[in-house]
Amino acid sequence: MAQGRWALLALIQVAICPLSVIGRSDGFVVEKKGLRARNIDVEAFKAEVRNAMDEALGCGGEVSEKHLQATEEVLHPMFITLPKNGNGRLERRSLRYLVYRYFHRKSALVIRGFEPTRLINESTWGAADILSEQVPGFVESVLQSSHLTESGFDLRDAAYMVATLEQLIFDSESALLEKVYNLQHKPLSRMLSEQGLQQLLEAYIAVWMAGDDIVSLLGNNRELAQVFPHWDQLLLFARGQISALDYQRENNPKLNMQAGGNALLKRYSFDDAHAVVGEITKSFASYWESECRAMKQKLVSLDKRRTGRVPLSKFYGKSLTDAEWRFGESESYLRELGALDETSWLGKQVIISNYIQGASNCIVTASHYSVCCINECEPIMAEIEEAVKGPLAEPDFMLSLVGNMTALTTLEDEVDVHLDESLVAQLTSIAKAHGGKVPIHGRLFAQWLHYVFPRDCSFPHKSGAAQSLSPTQFGDGYLASDDEMEAHAKDTKAEIPLATMKKEELQWMSQWSEDEELIASYSGLLASPSAFGFQGGASKTVILLGFGLFMLAALIGGVSFNRKVPNQDFLLPSASGKTHFV
Template sequence: MQEVLRGGSRSGLEKIEASIWQTYQALPKNEFGHIGPRAVRYLVHNYFAKEHGWLIKGLEPHGHQADMSQVHEVNILQDKAPALVESLLEAQRRGRGLALQDAVAMVATLERLIFDEAVILLHAAYRLNSVVPVVQLDEASMHEVLSSYLVLFEMGQKADLNNTDLHRALKTRAAEVSSNWPLLVEFEQDSLHNYLYANKDKRNPFLAVQMFDFEDAVSIVESMAHGYGKWQNTECQQMKRELMDLDSEGHGLVPLGRFYSQPENAEYHFTETREYLRQIGALQESSAGLHVRIANYMTGPSNCIASSSYYSVCCLNECEGLMNELEAKVLAPTTTPHRLLDLVVNMSSATIDAPRQIPAALEQKLHLIAKHNDGQVPLHGRLFAQWMHYAFPHECPYPQIAEDASVLTPTYWEKEKSTVNRTERAQLAEAHHSISEAPQVAEDVLELSWSDHELLVVQEVPKAGGSVLRILMQLALLLGLLHTTMRNCSTTMAAAKRDSKGGRAATWERRTSRKQIPQICYLSITALTL
């Protein structure tokens, strides 16, 4: 990983470090002051989710599991960087963990590998437009190549990288019928113009026609890949507002009947099955009926609009920004409930203005979390994630314990039924319309689905076998030291007896030392056996 640091651009590495160092400080450390595999996983996922809107395959979002994958199991690392995987495994075997600079190198490597994937698509975009990378393109031709790149990117693994006729037909069809096409073209054009402005000092302003070589195209595509996630999140926010209009009580919950009852002229029709909603943690089932959790739905795999072999682009998890704000202020894995309350009441979100009053029942829950953790609240535990869900119900997903984290990935639902047709949706709306939608006070909502199950997702779980081996080794060392000490004491005491027969030649200090020898041996043996 040090090779990555030496080979990466200083500005790029500094940007990554500036983005992650506060979160790094807030994660639990081992005896070397480094973070372990679980914390590394959290850190890497958090960076790509907040900076790019990327869900790296192998680093699932808000699924809380006792047994979770680790960074070295991420698909793209195993396929493209086996040497780095081996370095991670070696660090894990030695138990040293990753220092901040190692974590920066890890993130930089993943980012570089994914940008390299974008360049592969760019080559295909050139080919599908019947141009070659060695030829410079005018602005109109470059726009065609870049729009082709975005079409391939959004199609993900379904894209045909070689069929020119099919690709042209897809672009023509999208331009005619897709409401998203003008926005996509605008994003591509803005990216190219931003590149021209950023590089105006390096280009000839007197040229009548601006020409672009392949290196220019690579730079623009990297910029597009970097910013696409945040750009597409605008549509996610529109969808969220639509769902919030259905949440009359403001608890982040939409009655299931209302969820399926959108009129035909509505901008969004929600078609996910109950089983899909249940498995991703978006279905709250209680005595008050069935409700869709808005935050869980928004971060679910059905809202990932582009997917490659190694990552997907999904709606941004707004809770991660709130958590990063807390991490930056706490800079420790745990803190007191009073400190957290002081911070949270002054935090704003897209739907909450600060300062505000936290409900008494929710305050009490935070103190109960601390009571079970020696007066401290673990920032990255399941219980605090649950508390944040109720404090920010439209931003923070409910932390459902996932038996199988693969249900949180788009790939899983390619093979499973996740949507209903119009007839089925109408039947579901009718079936759930009669269920009571009586308003619930905040305390009732809190108690209906609160779970006291804790899970410290970034805390390392000691391996049982390793613990037994370590104890046996310590025991063997102790017995060896005890045996050596007793043998030395016996020899010393025997010598002291012989020396005591010297009578008048012995000094006062020697006589004192002889008297203390049995006592010193006794204390040494006692200390070893404690």
């Protein structure tokens, strides 16, 4: 058993510590070291995992205190609102949730193994057959082993987890960049001209977004434009990243010295190229957000009653009439993603927020993460967390807080929140089921937020009701055929009531479920046993392992444009293989 675990640990070390020397822009230099090929026993295993994590944080170095403190500042408002154990520490489920929120909020990155829909067994680390999905459990085990007398994780532990994952992403970028250098027959030690760096970045972005399947088209912008939506804009994005690096070097003598005085000469090293691709990873979601917003706006234009839902007939009709490369997912795939509401008497409807956050709309899928549309519910939750400053809130306080917010879909579509009697009653019911207070990281509150902000906050399905599978993971049938779309588009039975009936008359909250799922134990926080809701008519509470606040895209494999493109020969499969949820 010990030797088997060591072999697995060695694989992880190979993945995160290749033999190379790379500079890092945030201040610490990463000196890679070779593996220490020796056997260990079970008792030494945790110590060795700790060493592996230290190496992931710098392969012998340490992450800077300044960087850790900056990370903690971002984590802190979320950290203080999560339930703690008797030692004032987070449970491991909350740790994963916190780290997931950090990356999604900062860069719209979803880290493999941290997806909120992933179920984690409390007694195991949930190791799966995909390397990047094993990392969270090992890092958790190291962090937990550092608290010999206390269980759980503190804020610094969460910052270390973030730093470990940042290092993992940093190394994966380096490996892909080296691959693109080799594809273009550029020695790693050669200084590149501005044109050479531009060519390199164009190839990098193409392979980063589409994998090896695109290699044969590199350098052929006409063909690439047939595969990638807005390829010309992606080229401009790459040029903009070079200009940003030039500006930093020209205005920072220290950076210019680190570049060997090449700033004015506009010559670029491997480290310079790596710094640029690192910024591409961090900023790509913001760049691509205009595409996400355009897609959402098309759906919002069909949502005349502000229910956050669009009849399936209109969804497919939009694709057919506008010749859209989007809105082509099949009914079965939409159901699997949790983006299909089938509870209404109006018929099947696409849930706008769940669809936008769905795996099919994640534009980039790398080995350890995916880049998706920005979650527009995050600013709402951030405001709530900042005001509540704890895991529980009084219902009256929450009604006052949320009631003074506005829903902003576009600059022209800003409306005040309207809390009608049914929404007030639902929040009161949630509080009653929990001893008079509302757990703000529970499924019922997330569900309530969805109905308050139906276009921004995703509907939180019960555990196991939906899976965040990419198109290629889902397999054949993820696209609807033209015949299927035409058949649905002809079903117009929902159009008359949607046009003539008031929102309340549509029974638009038909998907509401009384099942609660909490992100962690609230033992000692809730007022009484009745808070667990097992009395007549109250909600059934489930303490869920690994549950996240929102049903977001899990995104392993596939890219958002691999549904309908001008040339169907260029539908791109994922290289990541199957996903096993544990």
